[in-house]
Amino acid sequence: MNHLLQGLKRAGLRLTPQRVAICKVLAESKDHPTAMMIYHQLLPQFPTLSLATVYKTLNVLKSMGLVHTLGDAGDGAEHFDADLTPHINLVCTRCHRVVDFDEERIHEIQQAVAQRSGYEILGARIVYYGLCPECRANGSSKESA
Ligand SMILES: [Zn+2]
Numbered sequence: 100m101n102h103l104l105q106g107l108k109r110a111g112l113r114l115t116p117q118r119v120a121i122c123k124v125l126a127e128s129k130d131h132p133t134a135m136m137i138y139h140q141l142l143p144q145f146p147t148l149s150l151a152t153v154y155k156t157l158n159v160l161k162s163m164g165l166v167h168t169l170g171d172a173g174d175g176a177e178h179f180d181a182d183l184t185p186h187i188n189l190v191c192t193r194c195h196r197v198v199d200f201d202e203e204r205i206h207e208i209q210q211a212v213a214q215r216s217g218y219e220i221l222g223a224r225i226v227y228y229g230l231c232p233e234c235r236a237n238g239s240s241k242e243s244a
Contacts, residue, residue, distance in 0.1 A: 106159070107122070116145070117148050118156050122156075125181040126181050133179070134153045134157055134176070157179055167183065172190045173195055185205045185206055185209045190229070
């Protein structure tokens, strides 16, 4: 999470305990939290934390390319991902869960794209939408959320 903290410093933000905690949640979380999820997770520890602080911190990290947003998962909220290595995000449009899926060939594709385009690839966002196994088991796939 140190690169996140350094990013905030470079952006001219003070490293308050709250901002450090937000970076920690982002770096350690595997469930692609929204601003609201981070806010509720930290509130017991920081009762004075405001949602605006969470949003501002996330937006600074996003503008510096240190976190990616996955767009919404059918729940109208932006989900954040601090894992910038190429991987697939699987989004369940019913329960709005977002999970990582490692697929070795993604690395090959990224290399091929870099070579043929001349780009230095800094990150990737690959999102597959669908119904997770639990939601599939709990009803017909035609039913909407
Ligand atoms: Zn689901």
